Amino acid sequence: MKIFRKIASYRLNHRSLSLQTKLIILYIVIIMVPVIAFTLYYTEQISNSAIRDATKKQEYLLELEKINIMNHIETMRRTAQIVISDRDFLDFIKKNHDSNTTDLLYFKSNVYSNIIKLQFNNPNINDIRIYTANPNIKEMWPVIFDESRINNKPWFEEVMNRNGIELWWFDNDNVDILNRSLNISDAKISVLRELEYPKGEHLAIIEISMLQENFFPKMFSNVNENESAIVVFDQNLKLVHNPFNPFIQENNLNINELREKFVGTDNQLTSSFQFMNNEKRFLAVSTYMDELNSYMLSITSLESIYSETAKTRNLVLSGIILLVIILSIITYKLISYLLKNMYLLIDSMKKVEKGNFEVDVTVDERSEFGELANHFRNMLGKINSLIADAVNKQAITKEAELRSLKTQIDAHFLYNTLENIKMMSEIEGNYEVSDAVTSLGDIMRYNLKWKNDFVSLSEELSHIQNYVDIMNLRLDNRLTLTLTIPQELKEHEVLKMSLQPIVENSIKHGISPIIYNKQGIIDIRASVEMKNIYIEITDNGIGMTQEEVAELHEKISLSSSRTEESENGSGIGLRNVHERIKIHYGNEYGMSIQSVKGQHTKVMIKIPC
Missing domain, CATH: 1.10.8 (Helicase, Ruva Protein; domain 3)
Incomplete structure (x- = not known):
């Protein structure tokens, strides 16, 4: 109710405004609405373009990082393959007895030194380690260790179950294989692989590791470190990032929410999405690294883009508002001068x-x-x-x-005169004339007594019976009226004189041309369907063609503005009945006509129950 009152109050206030004020309001709306809409659209396009550029930039950055990563992966794979392809090395750690001094000197000066040289020749490689399961082989730090040192590592069982297939592992533990505490910057990534020699016989596990700061050069770079950051979610969805990058700490990024955003994305394509964190908007571009079974993301803040967009939008809108205010004042003065004569x-x-x-x-x-x-x-x-x-x-x-x-005839004088004629006819024994006079008197009373537009259906039908009786006096009783009316509908109200013009039309145009060839029949029926009353008036006259029915429908449906054009044509009585029904009951009610040439014509009236 309050809303309706506000709307009504607004309409009242709007109507009470002067023409001058309405013109100014219209002037402001016509100018400001399109300009503001265009400004919002234009700034939105600028913002979207800047975000697209930022997305492409981050995608390019990730692509460069992936190239670096693939080079490091290839280096580590090649190093591992060189080690396990050395037959002398495999034979040494395969021995089932303690090595003598000669064997040890040869191994150290040749095979072992080759492994050390291999590591020195690849400065990015941090460790080359072999964990042997042979109890006869002594540990030679920092390359050969006993396998018992890694039995409790989380990756040990998975490496053993892979049957020689490599496993990439992000090692973020702060304790190394020698139980020494490590710095945060010593986090590594390793490729692990089981050695079987001969095939099917477990010999050792080889580990080639590289520091994460060398493996991910862009992630640990200091370039644009305050504006963006590269992070990786490993195979266990644990975060790997540069702990010294201030971007993550300063923006207090919620890692759990970020993880939920990209998990399940297509691992064959690079995807991007925006997210909110601490009421700040960020852009994340992610890509899947199949070799590492990990996701790499580049995260950048969009605050500067949205801030610049908002600044531009506010500046433009402020200028527009100021310009419209100045123009409105000028226009108001001009309209005041123009409308002086109107006032x-x-x-x-x-x-x-x-x-x-x-x-x-x-x-x-x-x-x-x-x-x-x-x-x-x-x-x-x-x-x-x-x-x-x-x-x-x-x-x-x-x-x-x-x-x-002075010249008006009293209705009572006319009724008394008809009554005298009736008595004279009965005295003379002319009962046919007497009945006709009685019917004529009833018709005149029905027509003159018009206190209400509605009568009962039985009264209207009685009037029609009187009309047919009088017509039979002229037509030698060649008319028959049949009524099929349910008892419950006889007292239902209908419009007065709504049926008689239809019956008159049926006799005049339908039955009269064939009245001396066969008995004329007028059948009136009433029924109830879907809360509506249908009254059907059917005659057995000459009927009409479909073209004539369509023409008659058009005549009875003429609007009031065209009524005078067809007053001399047929269908005037039917049109009057049709219009009265629509006026009293509504446009969905009225009259329809059906006819078959040479057989019958049916007029159907629809009124509400």
Whole structure:
């Protein structure tokens, strides 16, 4: 209810505004709405373009990082393959007895030194380690260790179950294989692989590791470290990132929410998404690294982009508002000058409204208002002329009414006369004339007693029976009226004189041409369907073709503006009935006609129950 009151109040206030104020409001709306819409659209396009550029930049950065990563992966794989391809090395750690001094010296000066050289030749490789399961082999740090040192490592069982297939592992533990504490910057990534020699016989596990800061050069780079960061979620969805990058700490990124955003994305494509963190908007571009079974993301802040967009938008809108205010003031003054004559004309109209028809309209300029003032002066002259004519016509009308009263016939005199004729007919034994006079009297009473537009259906049918009786007097009783009306509908109200014109039309146009060839029948039925009453009036007359039915439908459906054009045509009575039904009940009710040439015509009336 409050909303409706506000709307009604707004409409009332709107209507009470002056034309000058409405024009200013319209002027402001016409200018500001499109300009503001265009400004918002344009700044949105600028923002989207900047985000697209940022996305491409991050995708390019990730692509460069992936190239570096693939080079490091290839280096580590090649190093592992060189080690396990050395037959002397495999034979040494395969021995089932303790090595003598000669064997140890040869191994260290040749095979072992080759492994050390291999590591020195690849400065990015941090460790080359072999964990042997042979109890006869002594540990040679920092390359050969006993396998018992890694039995408790989380990756040990998985490496053993892979049957020689490599496993990439992110090692973020702060304790190394020698149980020494490590710095945060010593986090590594390793490729692990089981050695079987011969095939099917477990010999050792080889580990080639590289520091994460060497493996991910872009992640640990200091370039743009305050604006973006590269992070990796490993195979266990644990975060790997540069702990010294201030971007993550300063923005306090929620890693759990970030993880939920990208997990399950297509691992064959690079994807991007935006997210909110601490009421700040960020852009994340992610890519899947199949070799590492890990996701790499580049995260950058969008605050600068949105801040610049908002600054541009606010600046443009402020300029627009200021310009519209200046233009509105100028326009208001100009409209005030242009509408001065209109207000003079309004004052003159108010004087006429109070009854002063001798007002002199002083607007004489050659403009639309001057033309309106001229028409207003002519209208005042016409009104004064019409007032004089109306006074004269009223006097003439009163005189005509007096003359009409003198010649008016009293209805009671007419009824008494008909009653005397009826008695004379009965005395003479002419009962047919007596019955006709009785029917005529009932018809006249029914027509003259019009206190209400509605009568019961039984009263309307009784009137039709009287009409048919009189027609039978002229047609030698060749008309038959049959009624099939349910008892519960006889007292239902219908429009007075709504059925009789249809019956009259049926007799005149349908039955009269064939009345001397066969007995004329008029059948009236009533029924109820879907809360509507249907009254059908059917005659067995000459019927009509479909073209004639369509023409008759068009005539009875003529609008009031076209009624006078067809007053001399047929269908006037039917049209009057149709229009009365629509006026009283609504446009969904009315009359329809069906006919078969040479057989019958059916008129159906639909009214509400």
